[in-house]
Amino acid sequence: MISYEKRMAWFNQARFGMFIHWGLYSLLGRGEWTMFAERIPPDEYAKLSAQFKPAKFDADSWASLAKEAGMKYLVLTTRHHDGFCLYDSKVSDFTSVKTAARRDFVAEYVKSCRKAGLKVGFYHSLLDWRFPGYFNRKKYPDSFQAMVKQLHDQVRELMTNYGKIDYLFYDGEWIPNVPMARGMEEGKGKSPEIAKLWRAKELNRMVRKFQPEIIINNRSGLDEDVDTPEQAVAASKPGRASESCMTMGDSCGWGYIKNNSNFKTTTQLIQYLVTAASGAGNYLLNIGPKPDGTIREEEVTRLKEIGKWMKVNAESIYSSERITTHNSPVGDWLGGIIGKTTAKGNNLYWHIFRWPGETASIPGIKNEVLSATVLATGQKVKIEQTTDGRLFLTGLPKEPPDQNDTVIKLKLDGKPKTINYNGIPL
Ligand code: FHN
Numbered sequence: 001m002i003s004y005e006k007r008m009a010w011f012n013q014a015r016f017g018m019f020i021h022w023g024l025y026s027l028l029g030r031g032e033w034t035m036f037a038e039r040i041p042p043d044e045y046a047k048l049s050a051q052f053k054p055a056k057f058d059a060d061s062w063a064s065l066a067k068e069a070g071m072k073y074l075v076l077t078t079r080h081h082d083g084f085c086l087y088d089s090k091v092s093d094f095t096s097v098k099t100a101a102r103r104d105f106v107a108e109y110v111k112s113c114r115k116a117g118l119k120v121g122f123y124h125s126l127l128d129w130r131f132p133g134y135f136n137r138k139k140y141p142d143s144f145q146a147m148v149k150q151l152h153d154q155v156r157e158l159m160t161n162y163g164k165i166d167y168l169f170y171d172g173e174w175i176p177n178v179p180m181a182r183g184m185e186e187g188k189g190k191s192p193e194i195a196k197l198w199r200a201k202e203l204n205r206m207v208r209k210f211q212p213e214i215i216i217n218n219r220s221g222l223d224e225d226v227d228t229p230e231q232a233v234a235a236s237k238p239g240r241a242s243e244s245c246m247t248m249g250d251s252c253g254w255g256y257i258k259n260n261s262n263f264k265t266t267t268q269l270i271q272y273l274v275t276a277a278s279g280a281g282n283y284l285l286n287i288g289p290k291p292d293g294t295i296r297e298e299e300v301t302r303l304k305e306i307g308k309w310m311k312v313n314a315e316s317i318y319s320s321e322r323i324t325t326h327n328s329p330v331g332d333w334l335g336g337i338i339g340k341t342t343a344k345g346n347n348l349y350w351h352i353f354r355w356p357g358e359t360a361s362i363p364g365i366k367n368e369v370l371s372a373t374v375l376a377t378g379q380k381v382k383i384e385q386t387t388d389g390r391l392f393l394t395g396l397p398k399e400p401p402d403q404n405d406t407v408i409k410l411k412l413d414g415k416p417k418t419i420n421y422n423g424i425p426l
Contacts, residue, residue: 002213008225008241010119010166011215013319014072015277016310017121019245019286020062021077021254022105024048024084026291031253035082035129042130045082049099057105057293059112065295067116069303070310070317075121075169075284076109078158080255083128088161091153094130110162121167122158126151126198126220127175135176137197144197152203159210168207169228170219173198195221217243233272235279238322242281246272247288248299256288256296263298266305267353267404271340273306274351274405277320278340305404313375313407316342316349323348323416336362339405348410349375355400360393360408366419367412374408376401381408389419 025032027048035045066074079085085095087106097104106122113120127134128150133143159165173194174180180191195201200220207214216224227234227242231251236242247253248269249260264272269285276283287299310317320342338360339352350362365385372381372393379401384392393408400406 001208004225007213007215010072011226011241011243011282012280014119015282015317015320016069016071016273017073017075017119017243017282017284018062018066018069018071019075019123019254019284020289021080021123021256021286022289022293023077023080023082023086023255024052025080025082026256026289027051029256029258029291031257031288032077032080032082032255033253042083046094049084049094049096049101051100052096052291053100054291054293057103057108059105059108060115062109062289062295063112063116063118065300065303066118069285069307070314071118071285072318073119073121073167074109074113075123075167076106077123077125078106079125079128079154080123081125081127081129081172083130085154087158089154089157091150091157106158106162110165114163119166120162120164121169122165123169123171124151124155124158125172126170127172137175148198151198152206155203156206156210159207159214165211165214167215167217168211169217173200173219173221190218190223191221193221197221215241233275233279233283234281236281236322242276242279243284244272244276244281245284245286247286248302249288254286254288256290260298263302266302266309269302270306270309270404271351271353273317274340274342277317277342278351280320280322309402309404312402313349313405315344316351316375316407316409319344321345323418343416346412346414346416348412348416350408350410352400352406352408355406356396357398358394358396360396362391362393364389364418365391365410365412366417367414369410369412371411372408373411374401374406376406 021032025034028034078087083094085092088097088104089095110120128147131143131147133140134147137144178193200222204216217226217228218224229244231246233244248263250262273283287295289295321344323343338354338356342349369383372383382394
């Protein structure tokens with residue numbers, strides 16, 4: 001079997017992906033939890049499939065927008081908790097092929113990702129609200145088992161009918177009245193009882209048999225390959241991959257919410273991406289396409305603006321590495337109050353979010369700094385270092401070259417080494 005390091009190589013290089021929540025719920029415009037939150041009976045909800053004929057769906061446009069933003073992979077909901085499949089499942093009639101749309105959107109999505117040179121990720125929900133056994137497995141044991149069988153059968157379909165799949169993002173592993181280990185902030189996946197009830201070991205063995213290089217996240221009750229903190233950015237743990245997923249708008253909805261007033265700014269989104277990369281983790285940024293398959297203006301604008309920033313600064317994000325001291329990524333601290341740092345090889349990238357003016361100071365670098373360059377302009381910056389590890393950059397422009405995040409590339413005399421001041425860690 002291919003080693004963990006080899007399997008994770010592309011993922012740790014990528015650092016940035018697009019999450020896509022799209023399905024029948026997009027028609028309602030109130031997010032992907034509407035069926036549950038408004039207690040819509042499954043039969044009534046299923047009628048939406050007669051209206052779901054997204055004439056403007058164009059997977060190429062999704063893939064090219066992701067590529068323009070600097071994203072290296074996509075993760076699409078093949079089936080969310082409502083049970084509706086965006087692909088040709090032979091074990092369900094509730095699919096986009098057998099209802100009004102008459103299309104296998106997953107097949108079109110896979111083709112477009114590959115054409116754009118992007119990695120293919122599938123999101124698949126373990127739970128399915130249509131099964132009474134999900135809500136009360138003691139009262140409806142057969143229904144619960146039928147839901148588990150559907151999961152195994154559908155994951156097998158997805159792993160065998162669409163060519164090489166790069167990433168499997170499970171979700172919805174939690175079961176009423178069963179203790180859960182996964183906290184949203186950490187994405188801790190291990191929960192033996194949950195794994196047993198979903199037969200997760202058997203499921204993932206089958207996945208890896210058909211897709212030996214695939215990456216599996218930590219949401220089947222087993223840790224598998226990737227921690228997945230949600231709506232918060234957390235650093236990866238030593239030796240383990242991590243991916244922080246986040247909505248652009250309100251955290252209550254990943255699917256299309258018609259009137260979503262709280263969109264994060266481009267500046268915030270870039271700084272979340274940097275924070276993830278500073279902790280050697282990935283950032284999976286979500287879009288919720290409209291029912292017709294188009295992407296709303298607020299999301300397009302932000303992704304294009306992020307792409308403009310990435311055009312100049314991507315080297316400070318892709319393949320970022322851990323800088324660790326006392327078990328925490330110094331990148332979180334080394335940037336001081338005014339920003340954060342990411343690292344790669346002998347380079348430290350100082351991301352300055354809050355521009356200090358003509359002089360900037362950063363403590364804690366043990367290395368000799370050989371050069372300092374503003375990535376946005378190419379300006380070489382004057383360096384002064386003190387014997388106790390303080391670095392001063394002078395002759396900077398009065399105003400920030402990039403309001404979102406101006407990156408200064410520091411070439412060091414070796415891999416970044418840091419100083420603990422009088423035993424007080426950074
Ligand atoms: O319930 C889902 C939610 O709808 C969304 O898919 C997120 C994305 O990771 N996951 C679950 C909430 O934790």
